[in-house]
Amino acid sequence: MHSEGNLSAVKKLDFEEIQSLLKDELATVERSLKEHAGSSVAVIPIISGYLSNGGGKRLRPILVLITARLCGYNEGGGDITHSTVVEYIHAATLLHDDVVDEADIRRGIPSANAKWGNEYSVLVGDFLFAKSFSLMADHSPPGVVQAISEATKFLAEGEILELVHSADIDLTEKEYLNLIFRKTGALIKACCQVGGLLGGIRGEVTGRQMAALETYGENIGIAFQIIDDLLDFTADEKTLGKPVGQDLIEGHVTLPVIHAFANADEKEKIFIAETVKSRELSARRIGSIIELIGKYDSISYCKKMAENHIDKAVGELDCFPPNEYLDALKGLADYIINREM
Amino acid sequence: MHSEGNLSAVKKLDFEEIQSLLKDELATVERSLKEHAGSSVAVIPIISGYLSNGGGKRLRPILVLITARLCGYNEGGGDITHSTVVEYIHAATLLHDDVVDEADIRRGIPSANAKWGNEYSVLVGDFLFAKSFSLMADHSPPGVVQAISEATKFLAEGEILELVHSADIDLTEKEYLNLIFRKTGALIKACCQVGGLLGGIRGEVTGRQMAALETYGENIGIAFQIIDDLLDFTADEKTLGKPVGQDLIEGHVTLPVIHAFANADEKEKIFIAETVKSRELSARRIGSIIELIGKYDSISYCKKMAENHIDKAVGELDCFPPNEYLDALKGLADYIINREM
Numbered sequence: 001m002h003s004e005g006n007l008s009a010v011k012k013l014d015f016e017e018i019q020s021l022l023k024d025e026l027a028t029v030e031r032s033l034k035e036h037a038g039s040s041v042a043v044i045p046i047i048s049g050y051l052s053n054g055g056g057k058r059l060r061p062i063l064v065l066i067t068a069r070l071c072g073y074n075e076g077g078g079d080i081t082h083s084t085v086v087e088y089i090h091a092a093t094l095l096h097d098d099v100v101d102e103a104d105i106r107r108g109i110p111s112a113n114a115k116w117g118n119e120y121s122v123l124v125g126d127f128l129f130a131k132s133f134s135l136m137a138d139h140s141p142p143g144v145v146q147a148i149s150e151a152t153k154f155l156a157e158g159e160i161l162e163l164v165h166s167a168d169i170d171l172t173e174k175e176y177l178n179l180i181f182r183k184t185g186a187l188i189k190a191c192c193q194v195g196g197l198l199g200g201i202r203g204e205v206t207g208r209q210m211a212a213l214e215t216y217g218e219n220i221g222i223a224f225q226i227i228d229d230l231l232d233f234t235a236d237e238k239t240l241g242k243p244v245g246q247d248l249i250e251g252h253v254t255l256p257v258i259h260a261f262a263n264a265d266e267k268e269k270i271f272i273a274e275t276v277k278s279r280e281l282s283a284r285r286i287g288s289i290i291e292l293i294g295k296y297d298s299i300s301y302c303k304k305m306a307e308n309h310i311d312k313a314v315g316e317l318d319c320f321p322p323n324e325y326l327d328a329l330k331g332l333a334d335y336i337i338n339r340e341m
Numbered sequence: 342m343h344s345e346g347n348l349s350a351v352k353k354l355d356f357e358e359i360q361s362l363l364k365d366e367l368a369t370v371e372r373s374l375k376e377h378a379g380s381s382v383a384v385i386p387i388i389s390g391y392l393s394n395g396g397g398k399r400l401r402p403i404l405v406l407i408t409a410r411l412c413g414y415n416e417g418g419g420d421i422t423h424s425t426v427v428e429y430i431h432a433a434t435l436l437h438d439d440v441v442d443e444a445d446i447r448r449g450i451p452s453a454n455a456k457w458g459n460e461y462s463v464l465v466g467d468f469l470f471a472k473s474f475s476l477m478a479d480h481s482p483p484g485v486v487q488a489i490s491e492a493t494k495f496l497a498e499g500e501i502l503e504l505v506h507s508a509d510i511d512l513t514e515k516e517y518l519n520l521i522f523r524k525t526g527a528l529i530k531a532c533c534q535v536g537g538l539l540g541g542i543r544g545e546v547t548g549r550q551m552a553a554l555e556t557y558g559e560n561i562g563i564a565f566q567i568i569d570d571l572l573d574f575t576a577d578e579k580t581l582g583k584p585v586g587q588d589l590i591e592g593h594v595t596l597p598v599i600h601a602f603a604n605a606d607e608k609e610k611i612f613i614a615e616t617v618k619s620r621e622l623s624a625r626r627i628g629s630i631i632e633l634i635g636k637y638d639s640i641s642y643c644k645k646m647a648e649n650h651i652d653k654a655v656g657e658l659d660c661f662p663p664n665e666y667l668d669a670l671k672g673l674a675d676y677i678i679n680r681e682m
Contacts, residue, residue: 041498043505096467100460119441119504122463126437127497129467133474134490145478145486152471157382160464164384 013324013331015057015339021328022065025079029061032084036131047112047124051091055107055241059224060086062332063191064198067213070325071199078198081139085148086191088128088135093155093187095125100159101250108241143197151190158182166251169273173258177222184228185221192217212316216329219313223306224336229254230302231341233290239341245286248275255305257289259298268292303337310337354665354672356398356680362669363406366421370402373425377472388453388465392432396448396582400565401427403673404532405539408554411666412540419539422480426489427532429469429476434496434528436466441500442591449582484538492531499523507592510614514599518563525569526562533558553657557670560654565677567647570595571640572682574631580682586627589616596646598630600639609633644678651678 019026037048061083068079097103098111099118105111113121129152136145161179165171171179192213199205231240232247233256240246247254253276261272272292275285293299310333320326360367378389402424409420438444439452440459446452454462470493477486502520506512512520533554540546572581573588574597581587588595594617602613613633616626634640651674661667 039498041501041505044498044501096463099463118459120501122437122440123497123501123504125467126470127494127501129470130490130493130497133486134494137486137490145474149471149475149478153468153475156464156468156471157380157385160382160384160461160468163460163464164382 011327011330012334013328015331015335018062018066018328018331018335021324022062025065025083026058026061028080029058029065029083029087032080033087036084036088036135037128039127043116043120044124044127047095047116047120048088048091048128050115051094051106051112052087056087058083058087059332060090060187060191063188063217064195066325066328066332067192067195067217068198069195070320070323070329071196071205071209071213072203073195073198073201076198076201078139078141078201079195081135082144082194082198085132085135086187086194088132089148089152089155089187092125092128092132093159095121095128097159100163103242103246103250105242108238141197141201144194147190147193147197151186154182154186158184158186162252165253167277168253169257169261169276171253171258173255173262176253176255176258180225180229181218181222184225185218188221188224189214189217206319208316208319212319215316216313216333219309220333220336223309223313223333226255226302226306226309227336227339230256230299230306231339233293234299235341241341245281245289248286248289249279249281251276251279255302256293256298259301260289260292260296263296263298264292306337310334352668352671353675354669356672356676359403359407359669359672359676362665363403366406366424367399367402369421370399370406370424370428373421374428377425377429377476378469380468384457384461385465385468388436388457388461389429389432389469391456392435392447392453393428397428399424399428400673401431401528401532404529404558405536407666407669407673408533408536409539410536411661411664411670412537412546412550412554413544414536414539414542417539417542419480419482419542420536422476423485423489423535423539426473426476427528427535429473430489430493430496430528433466433469433473434500436462436469438500441504444583444587444591446583449579482538482542485535488531488534488538492527495523495527499525499527503593506594508618509594510598510602510617512594512599514596514603517594517596517599521566521570522559522563525566526559529562529565530555530558547660549657549660553660556657557654557674560650561674561677564647564650564654564674567596567643567650568677568680571597571643571647572680574634575640576681582682586622586630589627589630590620590622592617592620596643597634597639600642601630601633601637604637604639605633647678651675 013021033052034049037045039045064083064086065079073079095112098106098113099121103111104114136148158179162183196205196210196213229247233245237243257272261269264272275289314330314333317326317329354362374393375390378386380386405424405427406420414420436453439447439454440462444452445455477489499520503524537546537551537554570588574586578584598613602610605613616630655671655674658667658670
C-alpha cells in the first residue's frame with residue numbers, strides 16, 4: 001500500500017499527456033466557448049472568438065476538468081459548463097487588463113483593444129462576465145457561484161492593487177504575493193474548488209480533500225504568476241509573444257525586480273527606482289536591469305520561491321486515491337514550474 | 342368593489358411620497374451600499390462612494406423595494422440586498438459607460454474616469470459587478486441570479502449596440518427601441534422580477550402578477566430612456582448635469598433625431614447626417630438640430646411614444662390588490678414621464 005502510494009507520487013503526466021487524457025472534454029469545451037459567446041450583436045462572438053482562438057493554454061478549464069474527475073464527477077456536463085465559465089472570466093479579465101495596461105500585443109498578435117479599441121474590449125469583457133454568471137445561474141450546484149464570484153472580486157482587487165502599486169519600487173515581497181494571489185491565484189483556486197463541488201454532487205468529497213484542492217489551486221496559481229513574471233525577463237520575445245521587459249515598461253514591479261532591488265547597492269537602487277518610474281524605457285536600460293537581476297541571482301530566488309509553492313500545492317494531494325487524474329494534477333504542477341512560455 | 346378599484350387607479354403617489362413611504366428602507370440601502378463596497382484595497386470604496394454620493398435617484402432600489410412589498414415580502418433583508426445588487430450593477434455600468442463615451446461630466450460633477458482615469462473606472466466597475474454576484478450567491482432565491490445576469494448581459498449588448506450604431510443616421514426606430522430595451526429596460530425589468538421572486542418566498546405570486554411586473558418594468562424602462570434622450574435636447578445644462586446635446590456630441594443617435602431625420606427634406610437630411618458624423622460640434626450646429634427637432638414636432642412624438650409605454654406598463658397592474666405600493670408603482674410611472682431631470 002505504502003509503495004503504491006510512492007509509485008503514484010512519482011508518476012506524473014506531462015502537459016501533452018494531460019491534454020491527451022482530456023482530449024474529448026477539451027474539444028467539447030472549445031465548442032462550448034464558441035456556442036455561448038453567441039449573441040444577436042454580431043461583433044461579440046467575433047471579438048471573443050479572436051481572443052479565444054489566439055492561443056491560450058486552457059489551464060483553467062483543464063483544472064476544472066481534472067479536479068471534477070478526480071472527485072468522481074464524470075457526467076452531467078457541469079464540468080464543461082464551468083470550464084466555459086472560468087475561461088470566459090479569464091478572457092474578460094484579459095480584455096480589461098489590456099485596456100488598463102494599454103497593451104498592443106497579446107499572445108504574439110495585436111491585442112483586442114489595439115484592433116477594435118478600448119470601448120469594445122471593456123464591453124465585450126462585461127458581456128463575458130455576465131454570460132458566465134448567467135451560465136452559472138442555470139447550472140451551478142451550491143457554493144459554486146460563491147467561489148467564482150469571490151474569485152472575480154479578488155481578480156478586480158488584484159488588478160486595482162497592481163495599478164495602485166504601479167511604478168512603486170517600495171512594493172514589498174509580501175504585498176507582491178498578496179497581489180498575485182488576487183490577480184492569478186484566486187481564480188485558479190476557484191477552478192479546483194469547482195471541481196470538488198461538482199464531485200460533491202455525486203458522492204462524498206471529504207473536508208480534507210476540499211482543503212487539499214484549495215491549497216493546490218492557490219499555490220500553483222501563485223507559482224504560475226511568479227514564473228510568468230520571471231519569464232518576462234528571461235524568455236525571448238518570440239516565445240513570449242510580447243516584448244521582453246514588458247512588465248517593467250507597463251510599470252509592474254515584480255519579484256525579480258523586488259529581489260534585485262533589495263540586494264542592490266545604493267547606486268544601483270537609484271538606477272532601478274528611476275527605471276521603474278520611467279515610462280519610456282530604452283532596450284539598453286532594460287538590458288541593465290536584466291544584468292542586475294543576473295548579478296543578484298534573482299531568477300534563482302524566484303524559481304526557488306515558485307518551487308516552494310509547488311511543493312506546498314502537491315504536498316496534501318495524497319488524501320486522494322491514486323489514479324491518472326491525480327497524476328495529471330501533479331504533472332500540471334511540474335509543467336507550471338518548468339514552462340518556458 | 343369596482344369603484345374601489347377605480348379609486349385606486351386614480352390614486353398615485355408622487356416621487357417624494359414614494360421616497361417617504363420607503364424612507365427607512367432607503368436609508369438602510371444607503372448604509373448597505375457603503376458597507377458592501379468595503380475592500381482591503383482602499384481606493385475601491387472611495388471611487389464607488391464618489392459615484393454613489395454624487396446623486397442618482399435610486400430608481401432601481403426603489404423598484405425592488407416597492408415590488409417586493411407589493412408581493413408581500415416585508416422581512417428577511419432580501420429586498421435590501423438586492424437593492425444593493427441592482428444599484429451596484431447600475432453604478433458599474435455608469436463607470437464603464439463613461440469610459441466608452443470618454444465623458445468628463447456625470448451628474449454635474451467630474452466623472453470618475455476624468456478624476457481617476459479609465460483604468461480605475463474599468464476595474465472598480467468590475468469589482469462592483471463581482472460584488473453583486475457574490476452578494477447574490479449568498480442570498481438569492483431561485484431565479485434571481487438568472488434574472489439579474491440576463492439583464493447584465495442585455496446591458497452589455499445594449500452598450501455594444503450603441504457603439505456599433507455610433508453616428509449611424511440609418512438607425513431605425515425599431516433598432517433604437519431594441520437598443521434602449523437592452524441598455525435601460527432590461528435591468529429595470531429585472532428589478533421588478535426580483536421583487537416578485539422575493540414575494541414568492543413568503544406566499545403566492547401568480548403567473549399573471551409576475552407577467553404584469555415584467556411588462557411594467559420593461560415598459561417604464563423604455564419610457565425612462567426615451568425621456569432621457571428627449572431631455573438631452575430640451576433641458577438646460579444645469580438641470581441636466583451635463584451639456585445639452587451631449588448624446589449628439591458622443592455620436593448617439595436617439596429618437597428625437599431619428600424622427601426629425603425621417604421627416605426632414607433632402608437638404609436637412611444631409612445636414613443632420615453630417616452633424617451626426619462630426620465629432621466636433623459647435624453650439625450653433627446643435628442649435629440647428631434642436632430647431633429641426635422643433636420644426637418636425639419630434640419632442641411631442643417622443644413624449645407620445647413614452648406615454649404609450651407608460652400606459653402599457655400600468656395597464657396590467659390591476660391584478661394586484663389595491664394598496665399604497667400599487668399606488669407607488671403607478672406614481673412612479675407618472676414621475677418617469679413627467680420628470681425634468
